[in-house]
Amino acid sequence: MQTNFETVIINKMSTDDVDGVIKIEESAYGDHHWSKESFLNEINNELARYYTLHTPNGELAGYAGCWHILDEAHITTIAIAPNYRRKHYGQALLKRIIDDCYKEKIKYITLEVRVSNTAAINLYSKYGFTSFGTRKKYYQNNNEDALIMWTKNIFFDEFKNNYENIIKTLEEKITIK
Numbered sequence: 001m002q003t004n005f006e007t008v009i010i011n012k013m014s015t016d017d018v019d020g021v022i023k024i025e026e027s028a029y030g031d032h033h034w035s036k037e038s039f040l041n042e043i044n045n046e047l048a049r050y051y052t053l054h055t056p057n058g059e060l061a062g063y064a065g066c067w068h069i070l071d072e073a074h075i076t077t078i079a080i081a082p083n084y085r086r087k088h089y090g091q092a093l094l095k096r097i098i099d100d101c102y103k104e105k106i107k108y109i110t111l112e113v114r115v116s117n118t119a120a121i122n123l124y125s126k127y128g129f130t131s132f133g134t135r136k137k138y139y140q141n142n143n144e145d146a147l148i149m150w151t152k153n154i155f156f157d158e159f160k161n162n163y164e165n166i167i168k169t170l171e172e173k174i175t176i177k
């Protein structure tokens with residue numbers, strides 16, 4: 001068994017987090033990042049669920065968000081600060097989003113991702129998202145296509161068994177509070 005070497009803290013995103021979130025946005029998306037107002041709107045959007053991830057020393061290392069619409073969730077964003085990537089933090093945030101879906105009886109989860117974004121596509125694929133086509137020229141800054149990814153029904157064994165196995169491995173590596 002691997003050593004559990006790290007604790008991360010996941011909280012609902014608050015207005016106090018937004019300046020730090022914007023810094024990570026800039027580093028992740030350059031000049032086509034979301035505005036501060038977009039995040040402030042999301043915090044007050046009753047369909048939205050937005051979370052931050054802090055390290056034990058209190059540093060904001062990432063955030064993620066989604067919308068819950070009827071029995072579907074739409075992941076709108078997930079980003080980890082460059083110096084904290086590949087430490088399972090993206091998975092920790094995705095876990096929070098998926099666990100919320102189970103609690104709120106959401107059956108399907110979807111998202112769009114740039115076709116060139118191998119890191120994110122691998123992350124989602126690991127959790128059982130599969131591609132259901134593309135949206136052509138979806139990203140206006142460079143006309144890049146978006147891959148549309150969906151889960152199957154997350155209450156079905158195929159998704160759930162894979163999810164439970166991945167989370168078992170994740171929780172051997174990090175503690176999520």
Ligand SMILES: CC(C)(COP(=O)(O)OP(=O)(O)OC[C@H]1O[C@@H](n2cnc3c(N)ncnc32)[C@H](O)[C@@H]1OP(=O)(O)O)[C@@H](O)C(=O)NCCC(=O)NCCS
Pocket residue numbers: 028077078079080081084085086087088089090091092112113114117118119120122123124126
């Ligand atoms: C995508 C992103 C959130 C992943 O966060 P992370 O904390 O580095 O990812 P994790 O350490 O939790 O990795 C989980 C899985 O993602 C995949 N992955 C993550 N980074 C990867 C990379 N650079 N190359 C290939 N696969 C990668 C792997 O499948 C990995 O599983 P593994 O550790 O078993 O190999 C991060 O790269 C990021 O912030 N990117 C910029 C913002 C962005 O593109 N967001 C997605 C928008 S849709």
